[in-house]
Amino acid sequence: MRPPRVFRPAADSPRLLRVRSDDRVELWTETVGTEPSVYGERWAYSGSRSFRSFEPARSKLSAGLVREWRGPVPSEGERWLYLGAASGTTASHVADLVGPAGRVYAVERSLRPFHRLLTLALRWPSLDPVLADAREPRSFSGLVPSVDGVYADIAQADQVEIVVANAALFLREARGALVLALKTASMGRDASAPQHVRRAEEELAAGFDLERSVRLDPFHRGHYLVGGRARPELFREARRARATPRRAHSPERSRR
Numbered sequence: 126m127r128p129p130r131v132f133r134p135a136a137d138s139p140r141l142l143r144v145r146s147d148d149r150v151e152l153w154t155e156t157v158g159t160e161p162s163v164y165g166e167r168w169a170y171s172g173s174r175s176f177r178s179f180e181p182a183r184s185k186l187s188a189g190l191v192r193e194w195r196g197p198v199p200s201e202g203e204r205w206l207y208l209g210a211a212s213g214t215t216a217s218h219v220a221d222l223v224g225p226a227g228r229v230y231a232v233e234r235s236l237r238p239f240h241r242l243l244t245l246a247l248r249w250p251s252l253d254p255v256l257a258d259a260r261e262p263r264s265f266s267g268l269v270p271s272v273d274g275v276y277a278d279i280a281q282a283d284q285v286e287i288v289v290a291n292a293a294l295f296l297r298e299a300r301g302a303l304v305l306a307l308k309t310a311s312m313g314r315d316a317s318a319p320q321h322v323r324r325a326e327e328e329l330a331a332g333f334d335l336e337r338s339v340r341l342d343p344f345h346r347g348h349y350l351v352g353g354r355a356r357p358e359l360f361r362e363a364r365r366a367r368a369t370p371r372r373a374h375s376p377e378r379s380r381r
Protein backbone atom coordinates (compact mmCIF):
# COMPACT_ATOMS: atom_id res chain seq x y z
CA MET A 126 0.00 0.00 0.00
CA ARG A 127 1.24 3.56 -0.78
CA PRO A 128 1.72 5.87 2.22
CA PRO A 129 -1.15 8.26 2.99
CA ARG A 130 -0.85 11.65 1.30
CA VAL A 131 0.41 13.89 4.13
CA PHE A 132 2.32 12.54 7.08
CA ARG A 133 2.61 15.22 9.78
CA PRO A 134 4.68 14.19 12.83
CA ALA A 135 3.26 15.17 16.23
CA ALA A 136 5.36 17.82 17.98
CA ASP A 137 5.57 15.87 21.25
CA SER A 138 6.07 12.41 19.68
CA PRO A 139 7.80 12.45 16.28
CA ARG A 140 6.94 8.83 15.43
CA LEU A 141 3.21 9.61 15.76
CA LEU A 142 1.79 10.87 12.48
CA ARG A 143 -1.45 12.67 11.84
CA VAL A 144 -3.03 12.46 8.42
CA ARG A 145 -5.96 14.66 7.48
CA SER A 146 -8.24 12.74 5.21
CA ASP A 147 -11.48 14.47 4.15
CA ASP A 148 -13.26 15.47 7.35
CA ARG A 149 -11.24 13.36 9.79
CA VAL A 150 -7.77 12.89 11.16
CA GLU A 151 -6.12 9.49 10.88
CA LEU A 152 -3.31 8.42 13.18
CA TRP A 153 -0.35 6.32 12.10
CA THR A 154 2.81 5.20 13.88
CA GLU A 155 6.20 4.74 12.27
CA THR A 156 6.80 1.13 13.12
CA VAL A 157 9.77 -0.77 14.50
CA GLY A 158 8.01 -4.07 13.74
CA THR A 159 7.57 -6.23 10.70
CA GLU A 160 4.46 -7.57 8.97
CA PRO A 161 2.05 -9.29 9.19
CA SER A 162 -0.44 -6.83 10.62
CA VAL A 163 -1.12 -7.25 14.37
CA TYR A 164 -4.89 -6.66 14.48
CA GLY A 165 -5.90 -5.83 10.91
CA GLU A 166 -4.32 -2.34 10.84
CA ARG A 167 -3.08 -0.98 7.49
CA TRP A 168 0.62 -0.83 6.60
CA ALA A 169 2.36 1.62 4.29
CA TYR A 170 5.95 2.13 3.14
CA SER A 171 8.06 5.12 2.16
CA GLY A 172 11.66 4.29 1.24
CA SER A 173 13.11 2.32 4.14
CA ARG A 174 10.43 3.55 6.61
CA SER A 175 7.25 1.65 7.41
CA PHE A 176 4.03 2.87 8.99
CA ARG A 177 0.91 1.35 10.58
CA SER A 178 -2.51 2.89 10.98
CA PHE A 179 -3.30 3.41 14.69
CA GLU A 180 -6.98 2.56 14.98
CA PRO A 181 -9.06 4.43 17.62
CA ALA A 182 -11.71 1.70 17.66
CA ARG A 183 -9.07 -0.82 18.72
CA SER A 184 -6.82 1.23 20.99
CA LYS A 185 -7.79 3.53 23.86
CA LEU A 186 -4.58 5.54 23.44
CA SER A 187 -5.44 6.18 19.80
CA ALA A 188 -9.04 7.05 20.73
CA GLY A 189 -7.73 9.50 23.35
CA LEU A 190 -5.52 11.19 20.77
CA VAL A 191 -8.44 11.48 18.38
CA ARG A 192 -10.47 13.00 21.26
CA GLU A 193 -7.72 15.60 21.73
CA TRP A 194 -5.83 14.19 24.71
CA ARG A 195 -3.30 16.89 25.69
CA GLY A 196 -1.45 14.80 28.28
CA PRO A 197 1.79 12.85 27.90
CA VAL A 198 2.32 10.62 24.86
CA PRO A 199 5.14 8.04 24.62
CA SER A 200 7.97 9.52 22.60
CA GLU A 201 11.21 8.56 20.88
CA GLY A 202 13.94 7.06 23.08
CA GLU A 203 11.75 6.75 26.19
CA ARG A 204 11.17 3.76 28.44
CA TRP A 205 7.54 2.98 29.31
CA LEU A 206 5.96 0.47 31.65
CA TYR A 207 2.73 -0.86 30.14
CA LEU A 208 0.28 -2.56 32.54
CA GLY A 209 -2.32 -4.87 30.95
CA ALA A 210 -0.66 -5.40 27.57
CA ALA A 211 -2.97 -8.28 26.54
CA SER A 212 -1.74 -9.58 23.17
CA GLY A 213 -0.06 -6.29 22.24
CA THR A 214 -2.52 -4.27 20.13
CA THR A 215 -1.70 -0.94 21.80
CA ALA A 216 1.63 -2.03 23.31
CA SER A 217 3.00 -2.57 19.78
CA HIS A 218 2.08 1.04 18.90
CA VAL A 219 3.68 2.31 22.12
CA ALA A 220 6.81 0.38 21.11
CA ASP A 221 6.60 2.09 17.69
CA LEU A 222 6.37 5.50 19.37
CA VAL A 223 9.43 4.99 21.57
CA GLY A 224 11.29 3.65 18.53
CA PRO A 225 14.41 1.50 18.33
CA ALA A 226 16.22 3.49 21.08
CA GLY A 227 13.32 3.16 23.54
CA ARG A 228 11.83 0.23 25.45
CA VAL A 229 8.37 -0.92 26.51
CA TYR A 230 8.06 -3.29 29.48
CA ALA A 231 4.71 -4.92 28.77
CA VAL A 232 3.14 -6.56 31.83
CA GLU A 233 0.34 -9.09 31.36
CA ARG A 234 -0.85 -11.69 33.85
CA SER A 235 -3.04 -13.96 31.68
CA LEU A 236 -1.21 -16.76 29.93
CA ARG A 237 -3.17 -16.88 26.70
CA PRO A 238 -2.66 -13.23 25.61
CA PHE A 239 0.85 -13.34 27.07
CA HIS A 240 1.74 -16.17 24.72
CA ARG A 241 0.63 -14.04 21.73
CA LEU A 242 2.55 -11.08 23.18
CA LEU A 243 5.71 -13.18 23.34
CA THR A 244 5.31 -14.18 19.70
CA LEU A 245 4.72 -10.55 18.74
CA ALA A 246 7.87 -9.42 20.59
CA LEU A 247 9.93 -11.58 18.23
CA ARG A 248 8.98 -9.07 15.49
CA TRP A 249 9.02 -5.93 17.76
CA PRO A 250 12.55 -5.39 19.07
CA SER A 251 11.64 -2.64 21.58
CA LEU A 252 8.87 -4.69 23.25
CA ASP A 253 9.76 -6.61 26.40
CA PRO A 254 6.94 -8.90 27.67
CA VAL A 255 6.72 -9.50 31.44
CA LEU A 256 4.41 -12.20 32.77
CA ALA A 257 3.32 -10.77 36.13
CA ASP A 258 0.51 -9.41 38.25
CA ALA A 259 0.54 -5.60 38.22
CA ARG A 260 -0.79 -5.68 41.81
CA GLU A 261 2.61 -7.02 42.88
CA PRO A 262 5.07 -4.52 41.35
CA ARG A 263 7.91 -5.72 43.59
CA SER A 264 7.64 -9.17 42.02
CA PHE A 265 8.89 -7.77 38.67
CA SER A 266 11.09 -4.92 39.91
CA GLY A 267 14.19 -6.92 38.90
CA LEU A 268 13.01 -6.87 35.27
CA VAL A 269 11.92 -3.25 34.91
CA PRO A 270 14.24 -0.23 35.35
CA SER A 271 13.18 3.33 36.11
CA VAL A 272 10.83 4.48 33.33
CA ASP A 273 9.76 7.77 31.73
CA GLY A 274 6.11 6.80 31.67
CA VAL A 275 3.49 4.34 32.90
CA TYR A 276 0.55 3.39 30.67
CA ALA A 277 -2.20 1.26 32.20
CA ASP A 278 -5.25 -0.48 30.74
CA ILE A 279 -6.16 -3.18 33.23
CA ALA A 280 -9.93 -2.72 33.69
CA GLN A 281 -9.93 -3.55 37.41
CA ALA A 282 -11.89 -2.06 40.30
CA ASP A 283 -8.60 -1.05 41.98
CA GLN A 284 -6.96 0.22 38.75
CA VAL A 285 -6.12 3.59 40.33
CA GLU A 286 -4.32 2.06 43.33
CA ILE A 287 -2.47 -0.32 41.01
CA VAL A 288 -1.13 2.47 38.79
CA VAL A 289 -0.16 4.63 41.77
CA ALA A 290 1.81 1.74 43.33
CA ASN A 291 3.60 1.05 40.04
CA ALA A 292 4.25 4.73 39.31
CA ALA A 293 5.71 5.29 42.79
CA LEU A 294 8.06 2.36 42.31
CA PHE A 295 9.11 2.68 38.65
CA LEU A 296 8.53 6.23 37.44
CA ARG A 297 11.48 8.59 37.19
CA GLU A 298 11.07 11.37 39.72
CA ALA A 299 11.41 14.35 37.36
CA ARG A 300 7.93 14.78 35.88
CA GLY A 301 7.43 11.14 34.94
CA ALA A 302 4.31 10.52 32.83
CA LEU A 303 1.13 8.63 33.63
CA VAL A 304 -1.61 7.64 31.17
CA LEU A 305 -4.48 5.52 32.50
CA ALA A 306 -7.26 4.11 30.32
CA LEU A 307 -9.90 4.19 33.04
CA LYS A 308 -12.75 1.70 32.71
CA THR A 309 -15.58 3.15 34.79
CA ALA A 310 -17.74 0.01 34.42
CA SER A 311 -15.19 -1.88 36.53
CA MET A 312 -15.52 0.59 39.40
CA GLY A 313 -18.92 -0.40 40.77
CA ARG A 314 -22.50 0.69 40.31
CA ASP A 315 -22.66 3.11 43.20
CA ALA A 316 -21.70 6.07 40.98
CA SER A 317 -22.10 7.34 37.43
CA ALA A 318 -19.20 7.26 34.96
CA PRO A 319 -18.40 10.99 35.43
CA GLN A 320 -18.48 10.51 39.23
CA HIS A 321 -16.03 7.61 38.96
CA VAL A 322 -13.72 9.77 36.85
CA ARG A 323 -13.89 12.59 39.40
CA ARG A 324 -13.04 10.17 42.21
CA ALA A 325 -10.12 8.76 40.23
CA GLU A 326 -8.88 12.29 39.50
CA GLU A 327 -9.14 13.22 43.19
CA GLU A 328 -7.13 10.14 44.16
CA LEU A 329 -4.48 10.78 41.51
CA ALA A 330 -4.21 14.50 42.20
CA ALA A 331 -2.25 13.77 45.40
CA GLY A 332 0.70 12.57 43.33
CA PHE A 333 0.21 14.01 39.85
CA ASP A 334 -0.42 17.26 38.02
CA LEU A 335 -3.32 16.05 35.93
CA GLU A 336 -4.28 16.99 32.40
CA ARG A 337 -7.91 17.28 31.37
CA SER A 338 -9.36 13.75 31.17
CA VAL A 339 -10.97 12.80 27.86
CA ARG A 340 -13.97 10.57 27.28
CA LEU A 341 -13.36 7.77 24.76
CA ASP A 342 -16.96 7.24 23.63
CA PRO A 343 -18.01 6.24 21.01
CA PHE A 344 -14.80 4.25 20.43
CA HIS A 345 -14.69 2.67 23.90
CA ARG A 346 -17.87 3.04 25.92
CA GLY A 347 -17.49 4.20 29.51
CA HIS A 348 -13.73 4.65 29.19
CA TYR A 349 -11.68 7.80 29.83
CA LEU A 350 -8.03 8.66 29.35
CA VAL A 351 -6.74 10.13 32.61
CA GLY A 352 -3.20 11.13 33.58
CA GLY A 353 -0.50 13.73 33.77
CA ARG A 354 2.94 14.28 35.28
CA ALA A 355 4.28 13.03 38.62
CA ARG A 356 4.79 15.42 41.50
CA PRO A 357 7.41 14.89 44.24
CA GLU A 358 4.62 13.98 46.70
CA LEU A 359 4.07 10.67 44.86
CA PHE A 360 7.57 9.48 45.77
CA ARG A 361 7.69 11.07 49.24
CA GLU A 362 4.68 9.07 50.35
CA ALA A 363 6.13 5.83 48.92
CA ARG A 364 9.48 6.48 50.64
CA ARG A 365 7.71 7.11 53.95
CA ALA A 366 5.79 3.82 53.61
CA ARG A 367 9.06 1.96 52.90
CA ALA A 368 10.79 3.61 55.85
CA THR A 369 8.05 2.65 58.34
CA PRO A 370 9.22 -0.61 59.92
CA ARG A 371 6.71 -3.40 59.75
CA ARG A 372 5.59 -4.83 63.07
CA ALA A 373 7.31 -8.07 63.92
CA HIS A 374 4.94 -11.00 63.53
CA SER A 375 3.63 -11.93 66.94
CA PRO A 376 1.96 -15.30 67.35
CA GLU A 377 0.38 -13.91 70.53
CA ARG A 378 -1.27 -11.07 68.58
CA SER A 379 -2.38 -13.23 65.67
CA ARG A 380 -4.07 -15.69 68.01
CA ARG A 381 -6.28 -12.93 69.44
Ligand SMILES: C[S@@+](CC[C@H](N)C(=O)[O-])C[C@H]1O[C@@H](n2cnc3c(N)ncnc32)[C@H](O)[C@@H]1O
Pocket residue numbers: 183184185208209210211212213214215216232233234235238257258259260278279280281
Ligand atom coordinates in the same frame (compact mmCIF):
# COMPACT_ATOMS: atom_id res chain seq x y z
C1 LIG B 1 -8.62 -4.26 28.32
S1 LIG B 1 -7.39 -5.48 28.25
C2 LIG B 1 -5.99 -4.61 27.64
C3 LIG B 1 -6.01 -4.26 26.19
C4 LIG B 1 -4.66 -3.71 25.73
N1 LIG B 1 -4.18 -2.69 26.64
C5 LIG B 1 -4.68 -3.12 24.34
O1 LIG B 1 -5.12 -1.97 24.16
O2 LIG B 1 -4.22 -3.78 23.44
C6 LIG B 1 -6.95 -5.63 29.94
C7 LIG B 1 -5.79 -6.59 30.17
O3 LIG B 1 -5.30 -6.38 31.48
C8 LIG B 1 -4.90 -7.61 32.00
N2 LIG B 1 -4.87 -7.48 33.47
C9 LIG B 1 -5.92 -7.28 34.31
N3 LIG B 1 -5.50 -7.22 35.58
C10 LIG B 1 -4.14 -7.36 35.54
C11 LIG B 1 -3.14 -7.38 36.54
N4 LIG B 1 -3.45 -7.25 37.83
N5 LIG B 1 -1.86 -7.56 36.16
C12 LIG B 1 -1.54 -7.70 34.85
N6 LIG B 1 -2.45 -7.70 33.85
C13 LIG B 1 -3.74 -7.53 34.19
C14 LIG B 1 -5.95 -8.59 31.50
O4 LIG B 1 -5.49 -9.91 31.55
C15 LIG B 1 -6.19 -8.06 30.09
O5 LIG B 1 -5.38 -8.73 29.16
